[in-house]
Amino acid sequence: MIKIYAPASIGNVGVGFDILGAAIIPINGTLLGDLVTIKPSTQFKLVNTGIFSNKLPKNTNQNIVWKCWLKFCQIIKKNVPVSIILEKNMPIGSGLGSSACSVVATLVAMNEFCDKPLNSKELLLLMGEIEGEISGSIHYDNVAPSYLGGLQLILEDSEIISQKIPNFKNWFWVIAWPGINVSTAEARDILPKKYKKEICIKNNRYLAGFIHASYSKQPHLAARLMQDFIAEPYRIKILPNFLEAKEKIKKIGAISCGISGSGPALFAVADNIHIAEEISLWLRKNYLQNNTGFVHICFLDLKGVRQLGQNNETL
Numbered sequence: 001m002i003k004i005y006a007p008a009s010i011g012n013v014g015v016g017f018d019i020l021g022a023a024i025i026p027i028n029g030t031l032l033g034d035l036v037t038i039k040p041s042t043q044f045k046l047v048n049t050g051i052f053s054n055k056l057p058k059n060t061n062q063n064i065v066w067k068c069w070l071k072f073c074q075i076i077k078k079n080v081p082v083s084i085i086l087e088k089n090m091p092i093g094s095g096l097g098s099s100a101c102s103v104v105a106t107l108v109a110m111n112e113f114c115d116k117p118l119n120s121k122e123l124l125l126l127m128g129e130i131e132g133e134i135s136g137s138i139h140y141d142n143v144a145p146s147y148l149g150g151l152q153l154i155l156e157d158s159e160i161i162s163q164k165i166p167n168f169k170n171w172f173w174v175i176a177w178p179g180i181n182v183s184t185a186e187a188r189d190i191l192p193k194k195y196k197k198e199i200c201i202k203n204n205r206y207l208a209g210f211i212h213a214s215y216s217k218q219p220h221l222a223a224r225l226m227q228d229f230i231a232e233p234y235r236i237k238i239l240p241n242f243l244e245a246k247e248k249i250k251k252i253g254a255i256s257c258g259i260s261g262s263g264p265a266l267f268a269v270a271d272n273i274h275i276a277e278e279i280s281l282w283l284r285k286n287y288l289q290n291n292t293g294f295v296h297i298c299f300l301d302l303k304g305v306r307q308l309g310q311n312n313e314t315l
């Protein structure tokens with residue numbers, strides 16, 4: 001039996017649309033992500049469990065887990081009959097990389113189960129391809145951090161797809177999912193096809209500055225540069241409470257705040273736990289729209305995907 005956990009992630013950390021993504025884990029150690037368990041079987045079987053399993057497509061052939069299994073078998077040119085349990089803990093269309101969690105956990109579990117026929121680059125390419133089929137275009141900023149951990153800079157170079165960049169150890173990442181869903185494909189569709197030269201230059205300057213500040217250990221500069229000129233100005237119309245919440249969170253003391261992925265989740269960064277707790281409390285009272293919504297104070301999850309034992313301890 002192989003049991004794999006893939007963590008939730010924030011795609012775009014304010015700055016770095018489709019280029020920066022961060023894996024996260026609640027500071028209390030709760031697992032925030034999907035779990036996939038694979039056992040040998042005589043034919044393919046998929047059982048969905050977990051709090052958000054009722055939101056998955058009813059038809060197995062529409063579950064990403066099935067698509068991952070099929071593609072994996074096609075690539076290794078072998079039919080591998082398995083029984084899969086998907087523990088769907090991440091809400092779909094949340095902005096926290098829910099599909100990426102399922103994709104990463106399934107492909108890593110299949111690869112382990114088959115004694116690693118694919119190397120990490122081949123796996124990551126496949127993860128990006130499957131994410132692209134769901135959201136309309138390939139973007140690695142959820143699958144790469146969920147797979148590799150930490151804050152990932154997507155390079156898509158001929159040799160290297162993504163690399164980890166340094167993070168600030170005293171940063172608390174508060175995430176809030178209001179309990180409603182936004183389709184990633186739709187939130188990508190509303191973005192302009194073309195941007196003005198000045199916006200491209202500004203975006204490049206902020207992204208380059210953020211990477212520089214991360215390497216030269218300047219947290220306040222890094223936080224000031226976490227600004228999104230590509231997606232946020234267009235997505236706020238589908239996230240009516242976001243700007244008001246951002247203003248309030250900044251007043252409480254967040255050093256940065258933005259839309260997580262394509263929303264509706266948001267993230268805020270605080271450099272001390274007391275401010276993080278105050279932000280978390282405010283979000284719980286004011287940003288959640290129903291009792292399925294949640295708020296977590298997180299660290300970056302530096303490990304990424306991992307194998308778990310029977311009792312969910314990391315192996």
Ligand SMILES: Nc1ncnc2c1ncn2[C@@H]1O[C@H](COP(=O)(O)OP(=O)(O)OP(=O)(O)O)[C@@H](O)[C@H]1O
Pocket residue numbers: 055056057062063064065086091092093094095096097098099100102134135142182183184185261262263
């Ligand atoms: N195992 C799965 N996990 C998540 N989505 C799935 C899964 N299987 C099928 N789907 C479908 O894939 C689509 C994913 O939509 P979308 O890209 O908006 O969600 P997401 O990746 O969960 O979003 P986000 O990155 O914002 O968390 C939905 O139509 C959903 O029903």
Ligand SMILES: N[C@@H](CCO)C(=O)O
Pocket residue numbers: 011012017018019095096097139141142184187188231260261262
């Ligand atoms: N970079 C992607 C992340 C989606 O979760 C977007 O913002 O559309």
